[in-house]
Structures are given as C-alpha cells and as structure tokens.
Amino acid sequence: MGKLQQEFNEYRSKMNEVILSKNNLVMKRLWNLDTNTYDDGALPKKTKEMLGLVASMVLRCDDCIKYHVEKCHELGVTTEELYEIFAVANIVGGTIVIPHTRRAAEYWEEVIVKEEGEEQGGIQERG
Amino acid sequence: MGKLQQEFNEYRSKMNEVILSKNNLVMKRLWNLDTNTYDDGALPKKTKEMLGLVASMVLRCDDCIKYHVEKCHELGVTTEELYEIFAVANIVGGTIVIPHTRRAAEYWEEVIVKEEGEEQGGIQERG
Amino acid sequence: MGKLQQEFNEYRSKMNEVILSKNNLVMKRLWNLDTNTYDDGALPKKTKEMLGLVASMVLRCDDCIKYHVEKCHELGVTTEELYEIFAVANIVGGTIVIPHTRRAAEYWEEVIVKEEGEEQGGIQERG
Amino acid sequence: MGKLQQEFNEYRSKMNEVILSKNNLVMKRLWNLDTNTYDDGALPKKTKEMLGLVASMVLRCDDCIKYHVEKCHELGVTTEELYEIFAVANIVGGTIVIPHTRRAAEYWEEVIVKEEGEEQGGIQERG
Amino acid sequence: MGKLQQEFNEYRSKMNEVILSKNNLVMKRLWNLDTNTYDDGALPKKTKEMLGLVASMVLRCDDCIKYHVEKCHELGVTTEELYEIFAVANIVGGTIVIPHTRRAAEYWEEVIVKEEGEEQGGIQERG
Amino acid sequence: MGKLQQEFNEYRSKMNEVILSKNNLVMKRLWNLDTNTYDDGALPKKTKEMLGLVASMVLRCDDCIKYHVEKCHELGVTTEELYEIFAVANIVGGTIVIPHTRRAAEYWEEVIVKEEGEEQGGIQERG
Numbered sequence: 163m164g165k166l167q168q169e170f171n172e173y174r175s176k177m178n179e180v181i182l183s184k185n186n187l188v189m190k191r192l193w194n195l196d197t198n199t200y201d202d203g204a205l206p207k208k209t210k211e212m213l214g215l216v217a218s219m220v221l222r223c224d225d226c227i228k229y230h231v232e233k234c235h236e237l238g239v240t241t242e243e244l245y246e247i248f249a250v251a252n253i254v255g256g257t258i259v260i261p262h263t264r265r266a267a268e269y270w271e272e273v274i275v276k277e278e279g280e281e282q283g284g285i286q287e288r289g
Numbered sequence: 290m291g292k293l294q295q296e297f298n299e300y301r302s303k304m305n306e307v308i309l310s311k312n313n314l315v316m317k318r319l320w321n322l323d324t325n326t327y328d329d330g331a332l333p334k335k336t337k338e339m340l341g342l343v344a345s346m347v348l349r350c351d352d353c354i355k356y357h358v359e360k361c362h363e364l365g366v367t368t369e370e371l372y373e374i375f376a377v378a379n380i381v382g383g384t385i386v387i388p389h390t391r392r393a394a395e396y397w398e399e400v401i402v403k404e405e406g407e408e409q410g411g412i413q414e415r416g
Numbered sequence: 417m418g419k420l421q422q423e424f425n426e427y428r429s430k431m432n433e434v435i436l437s438k439n440n441l442v443m444k445r446l447w448n449l450d451t452n453t454y455d456d457g458a459l460p461k462k463t464k465e466m467l468g469l470v471a472s473m474v475l476r477c478d479d480c481i482k483y484h485v486e487k488c489h490e491l492g493v494t495t496e497e498l499y500e501i502f503a504v505a506n507i508v509g510g511t512i513v514i515p516h517t518r519r520a521a522e523y524w525e526e527v528i529v530k531e532e533g534e535e536q537g538g539i540q541e542r543g
Numbered sequence: 544m545g546k547l548q549q550e551f552n553e554y555r556s557k558m559n560e561v562i563l564s565k566n567n568l569v570m571k572r573l574w575n576l577d578t579n580t581y582d583d584g585a586l587p588k589k590t591k592e593m594l595g596l597v598a599s600m601v602l603r604c605d606d607c608i609k610y611h612v613e614k615c616h617e618l619g620v621t622t623e624e625l626y627e628i629f630a631v632a633n634i635v636g637g638t639i640v641i642p643h644t645r646r647a648a649e650y651w652e653e654v655i656v657k658e659e660g661e662e663q664g665g666i667q668e669r670g
Numbered sequence: 671m672g673k674l675q676q677e678f679n680e681y682r683s684k685m686n687e688v689i690l691s692k693n694n695l696v697m698k699r700l701w702n703l704d705t706n707t708y709d710d711g712a713l714p715k716k717t718k719e720m721l722g723l724v725a726s727m728v729l730r731c732d733d734c735i736k737y738h739v740e741k742c743h744e745l746g747v748t749t750e751e752l753y754e755i756f757a758v759a760n761i762v763g764g765t766i767v768i769p770h771t772r773r774a775a776e777y778w779e780e781v782i783v784k785e786e787g788e789e790q791g792g793i794q795e796r797g
Numbered sequence: 798m799g800k801l802q803q804e805f806n807e808y809r810s811k812m813n814e815v816i817l818s819k820n821n822l823v824m825k826r827l828w829n830l831d832t833n834t835y836d837d838g839a840l841p842k843k844t845k846e847m848l849g850l851v852a853s854m855v856l857r858c859d860d861c862i863k864y865h866v867e868k869c870h871e872l873g874v875t876t877e878e879l880y881e882i883f884a885v886a887n888i889v890g891g892t893i894v895i896p897h898t899r900r901a902a903e904y905w906e907e908v909i910v911k912e913e914g915e916e917q918g919g920i921q922e923r924g
Contacts, residue, residue, distance in 0.1 A: 173772070174772065177772035177773075177775055177776055178772070180775050180776070180779060181753075181756075181771065181772065181775050184749060184750075184753045186750075186753040186754065186756065186757055187452070188449060188452055188453050188754075188757035188760070188761060189753065189756065189757055189760060189771075191445075191449050191452075192449060192757075192760055192761065192765070193768075195380065195442060195445050195446060195449065196380055196765050198441070198442055198445075199376055199377055199380045199442050200377075203369075203373050204367065204369035204370045204372075204373050205339075205370050205373045205374070209336060209339070210373065210377060212332075212336070212340060213339060213340060213343045213374060213377045213378075214377060214381060216340045216343060216344050217343050217344060217346075217347045217377065217378065217381040217382065218381065218766065219344075220344045220347060220348055220637075221347055221348070221381070221382070221766050222858070223730070223766040223769060224769075225768075225769035225772075226381075226765070226766055226768075226769065240331065241819060242330075242331035242819070242821075243331045243332050245331075245816075245819045245821040245824065246330050246331050246332045246337065246821065246823075247332070247340060248816075248821065248824065249326055249821055249823035249824055249827075250326055250327075250337060250340045250341060250344065251344065252637070252823070252824060252827055253322065253323055253326045253637060253638055253823060253827065254341060254344040254345065254348070254353075254637050254638050254639060255344065255348070255636075255637040255639070256601075256633070256634060256635050256636040256637030256638075256639075256640070257634055257635050257637075257827070257831050257861070258635060258636070258637075258853065258856050258858040258861055259637070260828075260860075260861075261858060261859075261860035261861065263816065263824075264808070264809065264812035264813070264816065264860075265812075267812055267815050267816050268812055268815070271815060300645070301645065304645035304646075304648055304649055305645070307648050307649070307652060308626075308629075308644065308645065308648050311622060311623070311626045313623075313626040313627065313629065313630055314833070315627075315630035315633070315634060315830060315833055315834050316626065316629060316630055316633060316644075318826075318830050318833075319630075319633055319634065319638070319830060320641075322823060322826050322827060322830065323638050325822070325823055325826075326823050345639065347764075348639050349477070350603070350639040350642060351642075352641075352642035352645075353638070353639055353641075353642065368438060369438070369440075372435075372438045372440040372443065373440065373442075375435075375440065375443065376440055376442035376443055376446075379442070379443060379446055379764070380442060380446065380764060380765055381764050381765050381766060382763075382764040382766070383728075383760070383761060383762050383763040383764030383765075383766075383767070384446070384450050384480070384761055384762050384764075385472065385475050385477040385480055385762060385763070385764075386764070387447075387479075387480075388477060388478075388479035388480065390435065390443075391427070391428065391431035391432070391435065391479075392431075394431055394434050394435050395431055395434070398434060449761065450761055453757055453758055453761045454758075457750075457754050458748065458750035458751045458753075458754050459720075459751050459754045459755070463717060463720070464754065464758060466713075466717070466721060467720060467721060467724045467755060467758045468758060468762060470721045470724060470725050471724050471725060471727075471728045471758065471759065471762040471763065472762065473725075474725045474728060474729055474891075474893075475728055475729070475762070475763070476604070480762075494712065495565060496565075496567075496711075496712035497712045497713050499562075499565045499567040499570065499712075500567065500569075500711050500712050500713045500718065501713070501721060502562075502567065502570060503567055503569035503570055503573075503707055504707055504708075504718060504721045504722060504725065505721075505725065506569070506570060506573055506891070507569060507573065507703065507704055507707045507891060507892055508722060508725040508726065508729070508734075508891050508892050508893060509725065509729070509890075509891040509893070510855075510887070510888060510889050510890040510891030510892075510893075510894070511573070511577050511607070511888055511889050511891075512599065512602050512604040512607055512889060512890070512891075513891070514574075514606075514607075515604060515605075515606035515607065517562065517570075518554070518555065518558035518559070518562065518606075519558075521558055521561050521562050522558055522561070525561060568706070569703060569706055569707050572699075572703050572706075573703060576696060576699050576700060576703065576888065577888055579695070579696055579699075580696050580884055580885055580888045581885075584877075584881050585875065585877035585878045585880075585881050586847075586878050586881045586882070590844060590847070591881065591885060593840075593844070593848060594847060594848060594851045594882060594885045595885060595889060597848045597851060597852050598851050598852060598854075598855045598885065598886065598889040598890065599889065600852075601852045601855060601856055602855055602856070602889070602890070607889070621839065623838075623839035624839045624840050626839075627838050627839050627840045627845065628840075628848060630834055631834055631835075631845060631848045631849060631852065632848075632852065634830065634831055634834045635849060635852040635853065635856070635861075636852065636856070681899070682899065685899035685900075685902055685903055686899070688902050688903070688906060689880075689883075689898065689899065689902050692876060692877070692880045694877075694880040694881065694883065694884055696881075696884035696887070696888060697880065697883065697884055697887060697898075700884075700887055700888065700892070701895075704892050726893065729893050731857070731893040731896060732896075733895075733896035733899075734892070734893055734895075734896065
C-alpha cells in the first residue's frame, strides 16, 4: 500500500474507532446506512461508487474522494473511465474542482502502482 | 409535455438565446463543452447523465436536476434506479437535499406520465 | 394556519408520500434517522431544533429553514432568541444568508400570527 | 421600473423593515458594514460591485445577484463587461451557475429596458 | 496545551496580527462583530458556541470547528452533548461532514486530555 | 521564490502533467478555456484576476486563492487593494472565509518579499 493510502486509512480507522466508542446512536446508524447505500441494487455497486465519487468531487471533500477512488479501483473502474468522471465533476463544479482533481489523480496513481506491484507480488488485500 | 417541463424548457430556451446573442466566447465554448461532456465515451451517456444528476442534487441546483432527470428518462433510467441515485445524493449531501429530492420526484412523475400518454397517443418528441 | 405554512406543509406531505411509496430503503431509514436526531438526549430538543435551524440557514435551504422555524416556535423559542440564531447564521455564513433570513423572518411572522389567532380561537394543532 | 425589479425591491424593503424592527444589534451592524464594504476606497465602488456580483454568482444567491446587477448598471457597467463577469463566474463555479446566469441575464434585460424608457421619459431615480 | 491546539492557536495569532496591521476597516469591524455575536444575550453564550460549531461543521471549515470546539469545552459542553451536535451536523450536511467530524473528534480528545492534565497540575489557562 | 510558492507551483505542475497525459478532451478544453477567461477583453485582466480571487475566496478554495493572489501581484494589485478584495469576500461569504484569508495573507507576504528580493537582485521570472 502506498504512503498516501496508508496514512489516510490509518487515520480514518483510528478516528472512526474514537467516534464509535462514544456510542452516539445517530452517528452509528448513519454509518451503517452509508454502507447500505453503495450495495448492489437496481444499480450495480460500481455505478454507485462512481456516483459517490462525482458527488464527493463537486462537494470538494478530499477524504471522501480518496475513499471512493479506492473503491472505484477495487470495482474495476479504468483510468479512462475515471477521467470521464473527473470531467463531469469539473464541468458541473467548475475550476474550483481542479485542485481536488489533482489530489484525486495523485491518489489514483498510487492505487494503480500498488495494484501492479501486488499483482506481481501475489497477494492482494482489499476493502 | 407536462406543465413543469414546458415552463422549464421554454424559459431555458428563451434565456439561452438572450445569453448566446451577446457573443461572449467563453460562455459559448463552455456550453459546447458541457454538451461534449455527456457524450458516449469510456462511459456510456446514460451513466454520465446519472453522474450529472447526482452532482446537481448534492449541489442543490433545481434547474440542473430537472435537466438531468429528463435526460435520464430519455436514456432509459428506471424509477428504481432513479431513487438509488436520490439515495446516494441524500446520504452524501444530507437532509438539505430532501427538498430538492421532492422537486425532483415531482418532475419525474410528470415526465413518466407524459411518456405514458404519448406512448398511447403515438408520436414522441425528445431531446 | 397561514398561507405560506399551508402551502409548504401540503406540498411536503404530498411529495413525501410519493417518495416513500417507491420503497427505497435508504431514503426511508434516513428519514427515520432524521427524526431521531432531534429527540431529547443530552441536549434538549429545543436546542437541537435551534442547531438544525442555524445549519439550514448557513446552507441556505429555505424549506429546511421553514421546517425548523416552525419547530422552534412549537418548542418555545422567542422572537429575541430566534434573531440571535439569525445573527449567528449571518455572521458565520455572510451576507448571502440575508435573503434567506428575509424569508425566515416572513415565515416567523406568519407562525406568530397564527399562534395568536389560534390562542384566541382555542384549539391548536401542532407537529 | 420593470416587474422583476419592483417585486424584488418591494419585498426586500418590506422584510428588511421587519428584521430591523427586532433591534438585533449584530444584524444591524452587519448591514451597516455591508454598505461600507462597497464604498470607494483603494478600489472604486464600480469594481467592488463587480466583485460582489461574481461572488454572489458562484455562491448562487439569486437575490444577491439581482442586487449587484442593479448596482453594476447604476455604476456604468456595460453589457459586454457584465458578460465577462458572467464568464468568470461560470468558469470558476461550473455549469451549476448557468441557471443563475439565466435569471441574471433576464434581470439585466429589464434593467436596461427601464433605463432606455426612462432616458426617453426624462427623470431617472436610482439607488 | 496539546500539539494541534498549539499549532492552530499560534498560526491564528500570527496571521491575525498580519491582517489587522493592514488597517482594513471592514475586516476589523467584522472581527469585532464576530466577537459580539457570541456574547450572552437572549441565548447564553454556551448555546451560541454550539450554534457556531454546528454551522462550521456543515460548512466544513476545519479551523472554525477547532475554534468552536475549544470554546464549547471552555463553556462546559460535555462529550455526550458534543456528539449530539456532531450528529445534527452529519444528518443535515451528510457524509461529507464525516472527515471533518474525525478531525473535530481528534481535537476534542486533545482538549479533554489537556484539561485533565492541567487539573492535576493545577493552573488552567483559557480563552 | 518563497517556500509556499515553490511547493504550490511544483505540485501543480507535476499533477497537471499527469492529468493532461491521460488525454481527456473535456479536461484539456476546460483548462484552455480557463486561460481564455482571464485574457484582456471589455474588462482588463487585472480586474478579471481580482474577480477570480474573490470567487475563489468565497468558495474557499485555498489553491485557487494562491493562484489568483500570485496573478494579482503580477498585474500590480497593491496590498491595500488586495485587502479590499478580502473585505468583500469576508462580508459576502462570512467568517468561514477568515481561515482562508489568513492563508491568503500569508501567501501574499511571501509573494511581496520575493518581489523585493528579486527587484534588488535583478531578473524576475513570471507566469
């Protein structure tokens, strides 16, 4: 796993644990619901993760973008498809989305490199 | 065509004409680019219109929502699929998206009814 | 009930019914969760409705504002308190909040007048 | 004065009066400060009104847009200049700014027509 | 004082000094007004800081969140109350508020630890 | 060139190269269009960069702010003028703009120092 990914995932895990330890019921339920939202349904989860990504981009939430970029990769979104999602986000949301696109592109490069490394190395951990 | 649709489309056409008549090159090019963005590519245009819809919903732009709802319908998005897009938008963007979801749902009902009426009647104009 | 209130509540009821009739589970659960969020807890629901109002104001969601203004009134928020919430919203969110403050103020005047009328008349329906 | 302008200005005056009558000191001071912000300084007020307009457009506040469109007209902004402000707003803020640009363009047409009418008629009231 | 707090407060002080040294009257007055907004009034300042926090969360301003989290702690907001504010912010603003909630939770943990350390040690500096 | 500027410009160049290498036509055209938007026209480019800056500030995009701050400096905007742009942004967008104003002010100080250093040293590279 690349450096950006590791930092992001470790921080997220650590703080999610802190938040959940406080037992606020609304927070817990919202997080469960969040998981349900991206399950296969009338739309496949790949499409839903793409929807989650474009929504995160126009709302300019870097951490949300990282999360969905990772999921998109896991579900087989290609680089060409990813950049078409970027294009929709930049057209709808304007040039203020560009800095977030840069960081999304950086994260994607890391996710792809990881993939190639791990495919060569063998085992591949996901999720 | 239903009342909401007619009003929306007439106003849009009228004002687009006014704007384009001023010959601002940036505005013209942006609008062309906007059209290109939703063309078939690595992703089919149906997927792109769904991306445009969810982006418009989280950014809470009613007119943009109407536009993409109409396009989604034209491209065969079903009611069940549409509501899964609504679900992603509401989870990502929160309960402030609900009022826009109401108006999107209202517009969808009109688009569907039109469809049924026109299918019975015969000719069907789109785009 | 005043005209603005009646229109808002009728439209909301009608469209909520349409949305719920589609049986999208995520939407249903989010709405339940939304209700739970404002229940009495460590903070009393009056405080929570004030939090909901200020959040709706800085996010500039007129329908959300109407909803929370009505709830605030039901829970005993005074005009002076309301305007201090308005002040926080306008300072945090800037002068773009002013047009929404105008509509919030208009709605509040109607809610208050209703109250007085109904107190004279007797019965008072809420919720 | 055209219909849109009249409605906007009457509603604004009426509700501003209601809000100010509640004597919330923060609201009053913010409004004074808002007026000071657009006074001549290192930058002339024409430039400041253009800044106010583009800020209102990317934040998608229709009433704020109307206000600054009117001020821009009073201070001599031309149609060509106005559309260059529109262009910046649409590029920075994306296609979600388009519906607001339509309404801004509609308002501008009314303001211009008024101008011409009044120039023929003679007296011209501003501010 | 914890590391996050120290960094945040030092940077804020340093840059506020730079900004104020330029003598822009509007900036100065806005900052005074900002202070007035959270004074005791019809609503106690504890409530107002909670309003400021939820507004900052839905607008996703990390520095604003830190500021109000610190103030909330000074004014006696408990962990349970804080998480109910978090819940309102996450429901109203959606899952894009989660990353900011993580950082708010991290900051809170630091503020609480400081408190305990200082209570044991004796002196306690605030504000 | 100061440290903030160097880091910002290097990262931007590196990632723009990555993004453009993917040959997404919409992204490429949007970036060209972005450049055109700020060319001299009915409004001089100095005014347009000021419009771009205030728009970036109210939308709270730090990287966009850095970009336009640099451009404003190149085009002769003075410190006093800059702070009047800051004032408009803070009044329109509220106190959530303050943290971004701090970072903008920090960047400006670096840009100015650079300028002075380079004026003494002689050659000056721009753009």
